[in-house]
Amino acid sequence: MSSPEGLGAPSPAASWRLGLAVRAVRVINRGVRLLRLGSGTVAGGRVGLAIAPGLLRSLLAGRTTALVSGTNGKTTTTRLLAVALGAGSGAGSTEVAGPGATAVVTNATGSNMPAGHVAALADAAPGAMAVLEVDEGYLPELVATARPAVVVLLNLSRDQLDRTNEVRMTANRWRAALAGSPATVVANADDPLVVWAAGGAQRCVWVAAGLRWRFDAVGCPACEGRIRFCDGWGCDCGYRRPEPAVAVEDSGGGVVAAFADGRRLPVELRIPGRFNQANAVLAAVAAEALGVRAAVGLRAMQSVDAIAGRFAVHSIAGAQARLLLAKNPAGWAELLDIVGPSRQPVVVGINARVADGRDPSWLWDVPFEALRGRRVVATGERCLDLSVRLRYAEVDHDIVRDPRHAIARAAGFTGVADPSVALNRGADGATDVGAVEVNAKVEFIGNYTAFHDLLGR
Amino acid sequence: MAPLRVIVVYPELLGTYGDGGNGVVLAKRASWRGIDTTLIEATADQRLPEGDLYCLGGGEDAPQTEAAEILASDGMLGRSVANGAVVLAVCAGYQIIGRTFTDAHGVAHPGLGLLDVETKRGAGRRAVGELVAEPIGAGLDIPTLSGFENHAGLSVVGHGAQPLGRVRVGVGNGDGTEGAWSGRVVGTYCHGPVLARNPALADLLLGWALGVDTPLAPLGDHREELLRAERLRAASRFRSWRFRSH
C-alpha cells in the first residue's frame, strides 16, 4: 500500500501518525465491506480520527471540495452534485468511496459527520474532488477544516423535536463560519434563515429554490421583527430576499432553471418531486461554479433513480413498494406532494426511537389531510399516535403494526387487518374492513427508523 | 346561534410541539356532533380575534417572551376570559398565562395573570418524557392525564388556582403536581397534543364553552383508548427516559 499523498505533515512523527490512521481506516472499510456489516464505514473513520485528530484536514488538503448542508435534501443534493461533477470530469461515473482512482469522492451513505467524511476520503485518489454532505451542526467545523471551494445551503427548519434545536442558532453559527470564507456559497434565496447564514460570505449565488415550511422563518434574523412572505419575503428593517441569479420556475412543459443570463434549462429527473428538482438546480449551479456547465450537469442527473434507497421501488411482501423517507414536517409536506398525483395505496410508518425523536407530536404539523380518499394503512411502533392524527384529518385507514404486513394489506393481498388492533375505521364513519381490490404498487412513507428497518431487511 | 369559535393563538410563536392539534381536536369534536364551529389560526401580526375557546401551545424562549408581550398589549385574551371564554394553555403557553415566568437567562417576565401560577427556571436538567397525572379537584371528572413533557420550568400553583393533577410519572410542575386550573382556564405541561391523547379533557372544555351541564354525546374514541393504554404502559416502562442532560 502506498503512503497517502498530500498529507504535507510538518514532522516525521505526525506524518507517520497520519499514514497509520489512513491505513487503519482503509483496512476497517475493507473489512466492513467484506463482512457485509452494512454500508456505513463510520467505525473506520472514528478509529482514524482517534489515531490522528488532524486526519480530516490532511485528507482534504489540496483537494477541491464542495460542502452541502441544510435540514432537508442534503443526501439527494450531494449525490446529484457528485454525478454532475463526474460528468464534467469525463469519468462518466462516480465510484463512491471505492478503491482505485475516481474523479469525485463523496459520502454517499449519508454518514455526514467527520468520521463519515474520513471513511469516504481515506480511499480517494489524491486529485479527486470531494463532494461532502455535512450535518448542519458540523458545517462550521467543516468550513474551517476543508476550506471548500463551494458551499451549498439548502434550507433550515426544525428537525426532531425533543433534541435541542434552535434553527436560528444554527443560522448564526453558519453565518459566523462563512464570514470571510473565500468559498462560493450557493444558497436558497427563498429561505430567510439561509440567506442570513450566507450573508457573511464573500461570494454568493442566490437560487430561488422555494420554501415549503415557513413557520421557522417568520422571525427576522436581522432585527427579530417579523418576516412577511409576499412577492418574495422581507422585513420592515429592510432585510429582504436577494435578487436571485437563478430561479426554479414552472413552465408549461415542466420545471426549468431560469438563469439571469437568459438560459432556460429543463429539469428532468427520474427521482420524483418538485423539491428534488429544486435540489437539482442548486446542485447544477454549484457544479457550474466548479467548472461544469449547468446544462451538462442537469443532463447527467437524469441517470439517478434512487438516493441511498430512497425513491427506489422494492419488492416487499409481494408488492412493489416505493420507499420514501421523511424526517421532519417540512420533509413530510414535500413527500405528500410527491405521492399526491398517484392513486396508489399509501402506507405511513411511524416510530419514535431516539433517532426519530421520542415525541411524535410533530405528526400534527404534517398536512395528512392530503391523503383523504386514498387507501391508507398506518404502521410502525407509533401507529396509534398516527391513527389518532389521521382520524382528525378525516383520513380513513387501517392499522397494521408490522410494516411488511401493512404493505401486504395496502396492496390488497390480505383482507384482515392486525387482529391485535380491534378497531380499524373511524367512529366517524365506521366501515367494514372487507376484501379490497388488489393494487400491487404501494407508496411507503416512513420516518427515520421506520424507513431504515424496512430497507435493511 | 353564532358558530363556536376556536382560536389557536400565535401558532408561528407557540407551535413548536404540534400543539396546534388541540385546536383541530376541539373543532372536529364539536363539528362531528353537529355544532357549527370555526377554527382560526391567529397570527401575532393581527389583533387577536374574539373567541369562545383559546389554545396556546409550547414554544422556544424568545418566541415565548414575544408572545407574552404581544398578548398583554393586545388585551383580547384577558377580556375574553373575563367574559367567560375557555383557555387551554400548554407548556410555554401555560407559563405565559401565569403571573410570572423566567427565561433561559434568568430574567423574570410578567405573565398575563390568568392563572395564579409562578414559574421559575429549573436548575440543570430539562424534563423530557412521558408525563402521567391523576386529575384532582372537584369538577374535573376526567380519567388519568397522559402527555409528553419537554420543559425546564418549575411552576408553583398559588391559592387562586388548583393543580390539574398529581404526577404519577414525569415531572410536571416539579413539586409532585401537574398543571393548574381555575374557572375555565386550564394550563398543563402535557404535549401529545394533550387533547388528542385525552379526549375527555377536550369534551370537558367543549362543555364549558357550550355552557352545557350534561355530558356531550360519545364519539367512540376506541383508538384513543388504545393509544392511552399503550402510552400508560410505556410511561411505566420508560421512567428512565424522563431526564436527559440539556
Ligand SMILES: [Zn+2]
Ligand atoms: Zn428585520
